[in-house]
């Protein structure tokens with residue numbers, strides 16, 4: 320009996336195990352869903368259907384349908400591994416905001432794709448675009464202000480990732496820190512904040528034997544999720560709060576977007592949605608040789624062009640393939656999703672020239688179609704105006720493409736200004752550079768940077784003086800274009816190459832009582848030129864007219880309707896009187912707006928201006 324019972328028990332056990340095996344085998348084949356991009360969309364959007372990218376397992380042969388008849392699913396595509404599924408979702412215009420999960424079914428089971436419709440933000444207070452009336456201020460979020468210490472050390476981050484003494488570690492700055500200092504920006508007078516990327520980046524630490532290790536992705540340019548906010552910076556709710564509060568104070572927000580590449584820790588790198596998702600793989604890819612001129616020249620060979628467009632920016636920045644329509648569609652929707660979700664006013668597009676010009680055009684068109692005033696500036700980091708002008712929209716290049724890009728950074732003029740105000744080039748170099756405005760369909764649309772987080776700070780350049788920094792700032796704020804300052808330059812911060820140029824903003828300097836004399840001097844000076852710009856439409860959008868230049872002096876006018884503002888730079892170590900042709904009636908007087916008070920009168924069509932040593936001045940017609 321004992322033996323029989325034992326046998327029965329054995330039989331029962333093996334049967335049970337069999338059933339269990341079958342169950343496990345079946346459940347192993349069950350489809351699962353772990354992520355959906357985008358997680359939400361809008362009814363009556365210019366993109367309809369929206370195309371979802373769903374990550375999961377066992378998606379082979381899956382069918383997708385909506386439980387609500389007002390969402391229609393079509394064009395389902397599953398990758399070979401069954402780990403990604405693409406699907407179009409057409410949204411009925413009458414469908415209200417809410418959650419609308421989709422059903423995924425395969426022969427072995429079913430699961431849900433979470434999806435929802437958002438209520439659109441009010442276009443009257445959002446998506447405002449950037450114009451010549453704005454002054455942009457660049458903030459590297461991690462290095463600006465820590466408003467929430469509770470997010471400084473996420474659980475999955477090793478201690479050396481969070482080290483304020485390591486210039487390549489996270490320092491704790493976050494979105495709350497930016498919100499807390501909105502009054503500071505108001506006091507300074509800037510009207511738009513450009514924040515370095517807020518996509519979620521890897522929390523870990525890169526270790527290597529090289530001097531730049533350990534390092535982290537505190538700067539945000541190595542996204543691991545295009546649809547998530549960096550957990551150290553805050554969350555989507557905090558981001559929306561920032562945009563809302565900034566807008567309420569008359570300050571716009573610009574997102575730094577990076578469509579060219581993602582971080583090497585992105586889940587796509589081990590398991591790409593399609594074989595054509597990236598240019599190559601982590602193991603096998605071209606490195607960008609940065610022969611950027613091949614992008615401008617109509618005579619380049621295809622191999623060089625493909626290297627510059629498809630080559631990885633570095634071995635840990637997998638290059639997205641925008642020639643694959645699924646990638647282009649994904650990235651265009653992603654750009655629109657952030658705008659729609661947060662209400663931002665502009666986009667700074669990183670390393671834009673390394674993406675096909677046809678894609679830049681399609682992205683610009685899609686943004687403008689949904690948000691007519693939305694503005695995008697492209698980073699084309701070239702000191703050659705012919706090159707940057709090729710990428711701005713408003714004209715058709717030799718390739719038949721108008722990128723429709725609203726703005727590019729004027730690296731050529733930035734470079735000239737640094738050389739001039741550190742006494743390396745004669746002052747006449749400025750009008751010499753500005754003559755290439757002939758290449759731009761509308762030169763007033765360029766963005767004139769004072770510096771950025773990739774460049775040496777002015778005060779750390781060889782030959783830099785406070786007077787030179789002040790003239791450089793005045794030039795950026797008075798020349799044509801949209802000015803862009805970099806946080807810390809207004810208090811004469813120092814910093815050489817990356818990451819030294821990304822030092823923490825000194826907390827004390829947020830308040831006047833905490834600033835030393837040099838910091839206060841530069842702050843007051845910067846604020847005065849910003850204020851002058853706000854007070855005089857001619858300085859914001861007037862025609863620029865060269866009046867005088869020599870080795871040490873440059874004088875130009877900004878003229879709009881009946882208003883004329885004269886801006887004069889004298890970098891020489893002595894006072895100077897110069898006569899400039901102003902094209903105004905004799906007897907008209909000029910009054911000092913910034914600088915020592917003098918009055919200049921027009922005689923025989925010319926005005927005699929008294930210029931103090933090493934200073935920028937502004938005069939207005941009385």
Ligand SMILES: [Ca+2]
Pocket residue numbers: 465466467468469470471491492493551
């Ligand atoms: Ca923090």
Ligand SMILES: [Ca+2]
Pocket residue numbers: 519520521522549550551
């Ligand atoms: Ca993170």
Ligand SMILES: [Ca+2]
Pocket residue numbers: 579627628629630638639673674
């Ligand atoms: Ca590329």
